[in-house]
Amino acid sequence: MNNLIEAKNLVKRYGDRTTVNGISLSVAPGEVVAVIGPNGAGKSTTIEMILGLRQPDGGVVHYWTEEHRREIGVQLQTTPFFPGLTALENLHLFAAFYGVKLTAADATALLEACKLTDAARTEASRLSGGQQKRLAIAVTMVHKPRIIFLDEPTAALDPRARHEIRQLIGQFARAGTAVVFTSHDMEEVGKLADRVVLIAAGQVKAEGSPTELMARFQASSLDQLYLTLTDEEAL
Amino acid sequence: MLIPFKALLTGALRDKMSLFYGLVFPVIMMIVLGYFFKDTAYRQQLLIGLVALGGFFFTMTGTGFEVMKQRRMGVYKLLRATPFKISTFVATLTAARGLVALVCSLLVFAGGALYFGVRVSLTGLVLMLPVLLLGTVCFTAMGFILGNLGSSETQVAGINNLFQLPMTFGSPIFYSLNAAPQWVQVLSKCLPMSHYIAALKAGLAGDPGAMALPLLVLLGFTLVILAAAVLTFRWDPDSSLLRIQRA
Numbered sequence: 001m002n003n004l005i006e007a008k009n010l011v012k013r014y015g016d017r018t019t020v021n022g023i024s025l026s027v028a029p030g031e032v033v034a035v036i037g038p039n040g041a042g043k044s045t046t047i048e049m050i051l052g053l054r055q056p057d058g059g060v061v062h063y064w065t066e067e068h069r070r071e072i073g074v075q076l077q078t079t080p081f082f083p084g085l086t087a088l089e090n091l092h093l094f095a096a097f098y099g100v101k102l103t104a105a106d107a108t109a110l111l112e113a114c115k116l117t118d119a120a121r122t123e124a125s126r127l128s129g130g131q132q133k134r135l136a137i138a139v140t141m142v143h144k145p146r147i148i149f150l151d152e153p154t155a156a157l158d159p160r161a162r163h164e165i166r167q168l169i170g171q172f173a174r175a176g177t178a179v180v181f182t183s184h185d186m187e188e189v190g191k192l193a194d195r196v197v198l199i200a201a202g203q204v205k206a207e208g209s210p211t212e213l214m215a216r217f218q219a220s221s222l223d224q225l226y227l228t229l230t231d232e233e234a235l
Numbered sequence: 236m237l238i239p240f241k242a243l244l245t246g247a248l249r250d251k252m253s254l255f256y257g258l259v260f261p262v263i264m265m266i267v268l269g270y271f272f273k274d275t276a277y278r279q280q281l282l283i284g285l286v287a288l289g290g291f292f293f294t295m296t297g298t299g300f301e302v303m304k305q306r307r308m309g310v311y312k313l314l315r316a317t318p319f320k321i322s323t324f325v326a327t328l329t330a331a332r333g334l335v336a337l338v339c340s341l342l343v344f345a346g347g348a349l350y351f352g353v354r355v356s357l358t359g360l361v362l363m364l365p366v367l368l369l370g371t372v373c374f375t376a377m378g379f380i381l382g383n384l385g386s387s388e389t390q391v392a393g394i395n396n397l398f399q400l401p402m403t404f405g406s407p408i409f410y411s412l413n414a415a416p417q418w419v420q421v422l423s424k425c426l427p428m429s430h431y432i433a434a435l436k437a438g439l440a441g442d443p444g445a446m447a448l449p450l451l452v453l454l455g456f457t458l459v460i461l462a463a464a465v466l467t468f469r470w471d472p473d474s475s476l477l478r479i480q481r482a
Contacts, residue, residue, distance in 0.1 A: 051316045052315065052316065053312055053315050053316060053470075053471075067318075069316065069317060069318040070318050072316065074313060074316040076309045076312060076313055077309075078307075078308055078309035078312075079308070079309075080305070080308040080309040080310040080312070080313045081308065081310075082242065082243070082246055082305070082310065083246060083250070083301065083304055083305075084245065084246035084247075084248075084249035084250060085242060085245060085246055085249075089242055089245065092238060092242065093238065093239060093242040094317075095238075096238035096239050096242075096319075097239070097314065097317040097318075097319035098317055098318065098319070099318055099319075101238070
């Protein structure tokens with residue numbers, strides 16, 4: 001298997017409602033994939049099925065290794081930190097969850113990369129929104145995974161914090177980590193993604209590199225492409 | 236295992252609210268009630284009752300709020316994406332909070348015994364330890380149920396009252412129930428706290444024979460409550476109890 005992950009025909013139903021209806025998604029080593037689409041389109045559910053957080057009602061997910069849980073980093077929409085613990089203590093704790101003992105040098109390097117050196121000994125719950133998101137991304141990298149999943153990593157952040165997170169994602173991607181992220185920010189998608197997967201109404205509506213997609217759908221920007229492909233009447 | 240245990244222990248030691256109710260509150264109650272009631276037998280009963288109450292507050296209420304907060308923040312969801320087993324996490328959290336509760340109980344007991352002039356034999360102390368341990372596990376499991384049932388601070392506080400009020404006032408913590416109406420005495424026997432206190436009392440008196448039955452009943456309660464805690468456990472804040480059990 002050349003890809004790290006190959007999800008085929010994933011289906012998820014809640015009662016009569018089909019949230020994900022036959023979505024397939026693959027990720028190659030070192031690739032940056034943006035999953036975009038309207039709220040409720042099925043992006044997070046798809047990612048959660050790939051991560052094993054939700055049981056699919058149909059379809060299958062293949063991983064490049066049976067020990068994939070040790071090699072995948074995850075950032076959810078919430079920022080799950082342990083109450084009473086500092087940023088550094090949270091890093092050590094999450095490293096232990098992945099079966100890794102974080103060395104002082106590794107912790108320092110990671111905190112530096114995420115611009116959290118000064119906040120290392122601050123209780124995680126007291127960090128600013130941007131710092132918490134950066135810490136959540138640091139947590140995804142604590143065990144040096146081959147692939148990270150970031151669910152709306154820049155949501156509800158100010159422009160500077162967004163810029164810093166984008167730089168961080170770019171930095172990890174350049175170092176060879178595959179990244180799958182969801183976003184509503186088309187500027188971010190254009191800057192970071194090698195490939196875009198547009199999901200609407202539980203299905204993949206378009207897939208390709210940003211330039212390829214814009215050319216195919218004769219869109220002048222990713223924003224325009226997004227509006228065209230997620231037009232509810234057209235759907 | 237050691238790193239998660241140390242980290243969760245650190246978290247428990249920084250949980251100021253739980254520490255207040257587990258350590259400071261019983262001490263204040265002891266000082267206030269001890270000032271008004273000088274009878275040695277009553278003071279001994281009060282000491283046992285307040286040790287039990289402090290541990291109960293720390294483990295049940297503290298764990299309940301922590302479990303709800305961790306689930307709401309997505310900690311359990313994220314844990315499922317790691318190779319760390321959730322059962323190991325639950326056991327580690329129970330052990331960490333249990334250890335702090337146990338130390339709090341021993342501190343309250345030591346301080347109270349000195350203040351009230353209660354004589355404690357080495358045998359009594361040794362007999363009390365397994366009771367304290369079992370009570371800690373029982374009430375921590377109850378805390379998990381509390382955290383599993385409530386989805387917000389308000390809900391947990393409300394359910395906490397349902398658990399806490401009968402246990403506090405329907406058990407011989409502050410007073411003996413010997414003269415209480417029959418139905419109150421029957422209700423009292425349905426609460427693990429009453430058997431916990433009975434076992435602690437027998438332990439303190441150095442009487443293993445009298446300790447055996449309440450300890451066995453407490454063990455039974457603990458097993459049932461642990462099973463209920465496992466059955467009601469929820470990973471995801473958005474999911475209903477039933478849906479999670481099917482997932």
